[in-house]
Amino acid sequence: MSTDSRARSRSRSLTITIGVGLAIGAVITAFPFIWMLTSSLKPQSESIDYPPTILPQAPTLEYYQILFTELDFGRYLVNTLIVVLISYVGLMLMAMAGYAFAKFEFKGKKGLFFLVLATLMIPVQVTMIPTYLIINGLNLTNTLVGIALPTLVSGFSIFLFRQFMTTIPTEMLEAARLDGAGELRTFWQIVLPMSKPILAVQVVLTFITGWNSFLWPLILSSDQKLYTLSVGLNLLNQQLAVNPSLQMAGASVMVLPILIVFIIFQRYVIQGFALSGLK
Known part of the structure; x- marks a missing residue:
């Protein structure tokens, strides 16, 4: 493999790694917000369940x-x-x-x-x-x-x-x-x-x-x-x-x-x- 090919491969690997890291960070950051929205749609019986669930089974407004x-x-x-x-x-x-x-x-x-x-x-x-x-x-x-x-x-x-x-x-x-x-x-x-x-x-x-x-x-x-x-x-x-x-x-x-x-x-x-x- 040529030097240029190895450099491009390393660059792609670095880009993918950074992208995955940023995606994980975004999910972690947004999780409390997502939890807040989904919890607001849960019936009272679901909101106090243990273990808790992320998505409501019977959404309600x-x-x-x-x-x-x-x-x-x-x-x-x-x-x-x-x-x-x-x-x-x-x-x-x-x-x-x-x-x-x-x-x-x-x-x-x-x-x-x-x-x-x-x-x-x-x-x-x-x-x-x-x-x-x-x-x-x-x-x-x-x-x-x-x-x-x-x-x-x-x-x-x-x-x-x-x-x-x-x-x-x-x-x-x-x-x-x-x-x-x-x-x-x-x-x-x-x-x-x-x-x-x-x-x-x-x-x-x-x-x-x-x-x-x-x-x-x-x-x-x-x-x-x-x-x-x-x-x-x-x-x-x-x-x-x-x-x-x-x-x-x-x-x-x-x-x-x-x-x-x-x-x-x-x-x-x-x-x-x-x-x-x-x-």
């Missing part, structure tokens, strides 16, 4: 129906969507801040950007009490606006916008200004369309933050009608011992929308993270 008819998960879902939509208002604010840090020169710019980065070092738990006092002072406790307000601005998101927008050619912006475009028009018609990858990243991150928020809604809302899905899911913990299928159905309702959003924006998310690290 009964527990999804219970969530939305008897346990008020429909209201929790609407509340969560409202919180996420309010959070998206901050997306434009963070984009504007990132654009200013990337393309404008002003006094104190470095100091302000350092403060933005410094907020990343402060745990959320440290600022939770001051934030609660501010929200309470604005009479926004027990409101969905109060729940969403702290998520409007994120130092990490401003940093990502700034990193991405430094890659936008300054000459293009100057050409737009010479043609008579104002700063707001330049931002909306040139900067934002060129920032689709990082916007997709922020859409996903903002959605995940608002969707998974648990501690803050639990602290701010004493009215069960204002609970979000994550808080409502916590109410099912008492059902775990007697009815695991109901718990798994609630977990599936929490996880599936995030998975769908990520699949839709996956290509832009990968591109956005890659380009954000160029400078």
Whole structure:
């Protein structure tokens, strides 16, 4: 056998080995998710069987129906969507801040950007009490606006916008200004369309933050009608011992929308993270 043939054979063997390893890793990683979905379709008698089975013998959607008819998960879902939509208002604010840090020169710019980065070092738990006092002072406790307000601005998101927008050619912006475009028009018609990858990243991150928020809604809302899905899911913990299928159905309702959003924006998310690290 020639040297080239041996090299190609070794390369194929290595490729197959890597592929098998990645496939095994993917199955192991996805197994809890698959178990959650299949368990949510099991009747209660099957969910507590031992030894357990992966696939349900008599699949049923009964527990999804219970969530939305008897346990008020429909209201929790609407509340969560409202919180996420309010959070998206901050997306434009963070984009504007990132654009200013990337393309404008002003006094104190470095100091302000350092403060933005410094907020990343402060745990959320440290600022939770001051934030609660501010929200309470604005009479926004027990409101969905109060729940969403702290998520409007994120130092990490401003940093990502700034990193991405430094890659936008300054000459293009100057050409737009010479043609008579104002700063707001330049931002909306040139900067934002060129920032689709990082916007997709922020859409996903903002959605995940608002969707998974648990501690803050639990602290701010004493009215069960204002609970979000994550808080409502916590109410099912008492059902775990007697009815695991109901718990798994609630977990599936929490996880599936995030998975769908990520699949839709996956290509832009990968591109956005890659380009954000160029400078």
